[in-house]
Amino acid sequence: MPFVLKLRVGVLVSHNGSNLREVHRASLVPGARFEVAAVISNNSGSRGLAYARENRIPARHLSGRTHPDPDELDEAIRATLMQESVDLVVTAGYMRKLGPRTRGQFVSRIINVHPALLPRHGGSGMFGEHVHRAVLAAGDRVSGATIHLVDGEYDTGEVIAQLEVPVLPGDTVEVLGRRVLEAEHRLLPMVVQQIAIGQRP
Numbered sequence: 001m002p003f004v005l006k007l008r009v010g011v012l013v014s015h016n017g018s019n020l021r022e023v024h025r026a027s028l029v030p031g032a033r034f035e036v037a038a039v040i041s042n043n044s045g046s047r048g049l050a051y052a053r054e055n056r057i058p059a060r061h062l063s064g065r066t067h068p069d070p071d072e073l074d075e076a077i078r079a080t081l082m083q084e085s086v087d088l089v090v091t092a093g094y095m096r097k098l099g100p101r102t103r104g105q106f107v108s109r110i111i112n113v114h115p116a117l118l119p120r121h122g123g124s125g126m127f128g129e130h131v132h133r134a135v136l137a138a139g140d141r142v143s144g145a146t147i148h149l150v151d152g153e154y155d156t157g158e159v160i161a162q163l164e165v166p167v168l169p170g171d172t173v174e175v176l177g178r179r180v181l182e183a184e185h186r187l188l189p190m191v192v193q194q195i196a197i198g199q200r201p
């Protein structure tokens, strides 16, 4: 077997971490060309952080509690990702903006997963169930998952992949949210693998 260098992925999470779990599981499948090299969470009690520790992935809690100064927090995040030789940063349910140091270090190498079809239903305040509520209120017939590059604003970076799901009559925020999350779980590992093999979608 030739030795194959794998893309080293750093994942940032805030709460549940189901996208982290799916990316990690996909990294263990034969043929995967990436590995989860680091997990960072702003929430010391997040399930994502616990999952990382259970799976012996280098994991750190970095937040306004550990670093009250935003610039020092940004630097700690950047330095942690660099220490673990991260090639690609994935924000997956990370409810914070990344600072300029981290963005500057990883230009065009930070992707985010968003639970709607951007540019619809993005921006400040558009996260989690707020997004699905907005989709239902707008009467949209389709929603889905978006993977996009991260810039300095919320949800405005270049879209690199989307997967649609239908919005069905009678859908609630919870039901639609589950359907979209399943789409995220299919799309995100696929996009990471494509980036790893040099075929960015």
Ligand code: GAR
Pocket: 013, 014, 015, 016, 017, 018, 019, 020, 092, 093, 094, 113, 114, 115, 126, 127, 128, 131, 181, 184
């Ligand atoms: C996901 O649906 C993700 O798209 C969303 O939070 C959820 C995190 O789930 N992110 C946003 O809304 C950011 N705008 P997870 O923690 O189980 O991966």
